[in-house]
Every structure is written in C-alpha cells, then in structure tokens.
Amino acid sequence: MTPLLTTKGLSRNFGGLRAVDGVDFALMPGEIRAVIGPNGAGKTTFVSLVSGRIQPSSGMIVFDGADITNLPAYARVRLGIAYTFQITSVFANLTAYDNVALPVQRTLTDGRSKGAVHASAMAALERTGLADRAHMPAGQLSYGHQRLLEVAMGLALKPRLLILDEPTQGLADSEIDNFIGLVREIAKSATVLLIEHNMPVVMQLADRITVFNAGKILAEGTPEQVRANAEVQDAYLGTTP
C-alpha cells in the first residue's frame, strides 16, 4: 500500500533554531496516527508545514502521490488536507451554522441549491452534537463546544487527511469520552493525524504513534512499542541514566 502522505528531509528553521529538522515521515491511508513529544519538539511546526500554513526551509511533501511542497495552503485544503487549529479559531461573530456553511459551500460541486448547503451543514453540526445551537454566535458557545465546532468545520471539508492539533485541550473528562467516539467515527472515512498531550486519549485512539523531540523523530511504533521505549521515557522525563 502506498502512503497517503510522505515527507522527505522536511526542515524548517526559525533564525538559528531548527524547529523541524530533516523529518522523513509516512502516513498510511485510513490510520489514526498520534504525534507526541515534549513542548517545543516541533509537532505543531511539522503539521503546519504539512497543511501549508508555513513554508519549509528545505525538504519535500508528497500527498497522494503528488508533490505539494510549493502549493499554497488553500490549494492543499482543496486536495483534502484539513487542519483544525490548536488555539480555537472559529468565526466568533458568525453563527455556528455560518461557520460550518463556509467549508460546506466550497466543497459542494453542484454549486446551486441552497438546500444542499443547509443539509450538509446541519449534518456536520449533528455529528458533533451542535445542531440545537446552530443559530448561536460561535463566540457565545462554551469552550468545549467551540472545540467541537472546530472539528465540525474540519469534517465539513470532507477531508482525506484531518489534522487535529491538540483537540482535547481544555475539554472536561465527559467531553473527552464523546470526543474519542467522534474521532473513531471520522477515521472510518478519513486518515487522522492527531497531536495530543493527553496520553490516555493517545493510547485509546492511535494505531501508531510518532514521537518528536528537538525537531526530529525520536521513535515510531504501536502504542505498546512506544510505551516500552527507553529513549521516549528519557525525552519525557528528562533523565538520562
């Protein structure tokens, strides 16, 4: 099977800092991949390079067999790479419905019927349990609901690769359980790349885990392999025996 996404020697410097340093990465279609690592390991920079929000200093990104290294972010979204923001970034002054209608109306190919936008937007809101709040301004939703709205917007893009950047940050435990169910459902139709600090969530969801440290991939494997890896324990606990 060919990977959905590969990066070759992907690097990004900020001044003298190599935030992402020669990363070779491959992601298979249909998997849920978690990216973990200590703060400042380069996780968010890495997914920002993949989504096109920042340009790489060197290296190459291939999505579904095509070189997308020089494509602007909006064009990558059109190819099916959706990114949900780490810091909640919904349109606060627009209603929840309008927030979701924006990605929906762009993906609709018939381009005419108002009913189709409405139906698809409501479907995305229902999947995330926000349908009864459709006409509230997004800024008035609770934090947890704003996170869900963010996911709903990602879903509405009908992505082939959904990048979730710390989606459970700031969610209550009860909300996290719902969220895990939601990601499992999303994974039936899309590949998921998940940056997450919450280890129970990672262990429950991920098929494979990639560990970043100091801009490089430190380890990669199944949750059990990563859990048993001594280097990973060192990176997290900062103890070198």
Added chain:
Amino acid sequence: MKEASPAKAYALHVGVIVLLFALSFVLPEYHHGLLARIMVLAVFAMGYNMLFGYVGLLSLGHAMFFSAGLYGAGLAVIHLGWSVPAAFAAGLACGALLALVIGLLALRTSGVAFMIVTMMFAQVFYLIILYLAAWTGGDQGLVVPQSARVLVLGSTSLGLTNPTVRYMSALVLFSIVLLMTLAVVRSRYGRVLVAIRENEERTKMLGYDTFSNKLAAVVVSGTICAASGAAYALLFGYVGSTFASVQYSILPLLWVLLGGAATTLGPLIGTLFMYYVVDITSGYTSAYLLIVGIALILLVLFFPKGILGTIRQRWLGWLP
C-alpha cells in the same frame, strides 16, 4: 448574518425605494435637487462599504475610482462626443480596469500599509489629472455641455438637466446598486467576504483563495464607485479634480461609518445625515463645521457602530 427572514429584508429595501420615489413628487425644488445628489453619492458610499464594511479593507484612495468614472464618462462626452449610455459604460470600464490594476498591487499589503498604498495611488491619479490639464481642464475642471446630456430612448429623448429626469435617473442607479448589494451580502460570496474580514487566516484554511476573493471585491467596489462618478458627471454636468482629491477618499469612509459599516442601508443614511447636518447648520452660522464636529463626536459616543449598525445591534437583529 443571522438566518433572517429574507422577505422582511427585501420588503424594507423596496419600501425605501418606493419612499424615495414618492418623495420626488412632494419635495420642494431645493431638497429635490439635493436628494438626487445624495442618492448618487450614496452609491459611492455603498461601493466603499462593499470593501470596507464587508471585507474589512480600509482604503483611503476610493476618490480615484469615483473620479475614474467621473472623467471616463465626462471626457468621453466632451472630447469624443459619445452618447450618454456609451459614456456611462466608458466610466464603468475605466473604474473596473483601474480597480483591477490597483487591487493587484495594493492587495499585496494589508492593514495600515493598505491604507497608505491606496492613498498614494489616489494621489498619483489626482496629480495625473492636474498634469493632463489640456484634456482634463486641470484644477478648473470641465463642464459637460447641456446639449450632450440627453438620454435617447427609442423615439423619446430625455434631457438629464430636467430635475425630474435627473432625480429618477439617480433613483434607478441607487435602486439597482442597493438591491445588488443586498443580493451579494446574502449570497455565499458575501459569507466568504465576511469570513475574510473576521479571520483571513482561518478562511484560507477552509480552502478559500482569499486573494482572488479580495481582488473581486476591490473590482466590484471600484466599479460601483465609478458608476457613481459617471452618473455624477452626466447628471450634474461637471468634471473636476476636487473629486479626485484626498477629501473625496475620506468622505465615503465618513458616510459609511456614520450610517453603519456592513449595513446595506447605512451608506444612504450616513450620506443623507452628513449632507443635511451641513445644510441646516450652515444656514445659521458660518462656524457650521464646529457643529458638524460636535454632531460627529456625539454620534461616535452614542452610536459607535453608526446609526444603523447600532440600531441593528440593539433592536433589529435581522437588518441586513
């Protein structure tokens, strides 16, 4: 943008148009003429609002789009002897082309830089008009001859100097632009424009080419302003460089802010208000600008979102 009842919004707009139509038969001569002028300039404000209110791009150079229409239409009549409809089309084309070129260049910037760049281009445009005095009349301007300001429709010919014809022409232009603005605002494109205003970075990450969308908005906005300028030249018969000066870039901003940015009727309200405050106060004192200034300060204090913007926020959430 709430899920408002569209019937209510359209009824309101049609009501405003009907009211303006009816006013034509009851207003005394002076106010009749003033209102015709206000409607033409409200079109200028609506064009400005399209970019400033909905996309959030603050331009300080819209006088160049207005005067592109003004000179495009006026010079076509004066030097080329074109008919009124052809001259009007020439004005529109000049504005659209200029907006496309300026948009391509100025949209490489944003925020304060965008304000400065648009202002600089407008100044260049102004100086070019003065420089080409042989054709433009320089700072004296040119009068469009009355004999040429005749609209021929089939076998009837309407003199645009006739007050009623002038008023109705202004009303037709105003109505078309108003209803067009309403349709754009309620459309999917309007939703994208507002999204760009609220958070451009996020809009990109939903797969929108924000540059192209902004460029289209600049062209639409510039063309509407040019329509206002072209109508001004043809209806009021004067083409002058004052209209290209920086003052005429600030005025539409003021009108829109007063009436309410990102409201469809705000530009009309703002233009009307400003014109009448100046008109009434200057009748009492030569220090009328002092009173205008105080009125503006009070408005900003009590109606920070403009007259209609504040009404929408407090009482009528469905206003488009």
